[in-house]
Amino acid sequence: MTPYPDEPWHLAGQMYLSLWPVPRADLPPVAVGTRPVTVAGRGLAGAAWVVYENDSVLHYGELLRAVLVRDGGRPRVCITDIWVDSPASMAGGRALWGIPKEMAVFEAERTDVASFAAKSDDGPLAAARFEERGRLPGRLPLSYRIVQTLDGRTRTSRVRSRASVRAARAAWTVPSDGRLADLGRRAPLISLTLRDFTLSFGG
Known part of the structure; x- marks a missing residue:
C-alpha cells in the first residue's frame, strides 16, 4: 500500500x-445521507485547479468538482470527482476521508493568465484559463466541513x-x-483565485 501522511494534512x-x-x-451523486442544497431547482457546484506547494505535507496537482449539500440541517461540501498526480495523495484521500481520488496528468502555465489541462487514462478531463481581475484586501479566513462516504x-x-x-x-x-x-x-457564475493559501484538512 502506498504510504501517506497521518491527518491532519x-x-x-x-x-x-x-x-x-x-x-x-445534472448534479452528480453525493455522500450517503446528504442531499444537494437547491434553489429554484438548481444546486451549486464548484470546480477547482489546485497546486499544493511551498510548506505542504505533499506537493501535487489536483482537479476537483464539489457540490454544496445539506447533512441534516447543516451545510457541507461534498467532493464528487477529483483527480491528482500523487499516488500518496490518492491513497490517503481515499483511506482517511473517503475522497474518491483518481490519477491524472496535469499541464499548467501560471503567468498573468494561468492555464491548466488534465487528462486521465480515459482521455481529456478539462482545460481552463484564469485571468485575475482584482484583489480583495487582507487574507480571508474560511472554515467549513467536507462530507464523504467512507466504508458505507x-x-x-x-x-x-x-x-x-x-x-x-x-x-473552461x-x-x-x-x-x-x-x-x-x-x-x-463566479471565478476566484486563492493565492498563497494555507489549509489544514482533517484531524
Missing part, C-alpha cells in the same frame, strides 16, 4: 476556483484555510462526453 499553495448553478438533474457511512472532516482572494475571469473547456460535461454547458 497541512497544505499550502494556489487555487483557481469557479462556481456554477447547475440543474438538480458518512465521514465529516473539518477544513480551515486562509488566503488572499482575487476575482477572476475564467473559461470540457469534453461533451466526459464526467464534467455539465460544467462546459454554461459560463461560471
Whole structure:
C-alpha cells in the first residue's frame, strides 16, 4: 500500500476556483445521507485547479468538482470527482476521508493568465484559463466541513484555510462526453483565485 501522511494534512499553495448553478438533474451523486442544497431547482457546484506547494505535507496537482449539500440541517461540501498526480495523495484521500481520488496528468502555465489541462487514462478531463481581475484586501479566513462516504457511512472532516482572494475571469473547456460535461454547458457564475493559501484538512 502506498504510504501517506497521518491527518491532519497541512497544505499550502494556489487555487483557481469557479462556481456554477447547475440543474438538480445534472448534479452528480453525493455522500450517503446528504442531499444537494437547491434553489429554484438548481444546486451549486464548484470546480477547482489546485497546486499544493511551498510548506505542504505533499506537493501535487489536483482537479476537483464539489457540490454544496445539506447533512441534516447543516451545510457541507461534498467532493464528487477529483483527480491528482500523487499516488500518496490518492491513497490517503481515499483511506482517511473517503475522497474518491483518481490519477491524472496535469499541464499548467501560471503567468498573468494561468492555464491548466488534465487528462486521465480515459482521455481529456478539462482545460481552463484564469485571468485575475482584482484583489480583495487582507487574507480571508474560511472554515467549513467536507462530507464523504467512507466504508458505507458518512465521514465529516473539518477544513480551515486562509488566503488572499482575487476575482477572476475564467473559461473552461470540457469534453461533451466526459464526467464534467455539465460544467462546459454554461459560463461560471463566479471565478476566484486563492493565492498563497494555507489549509489544514482533517484531524
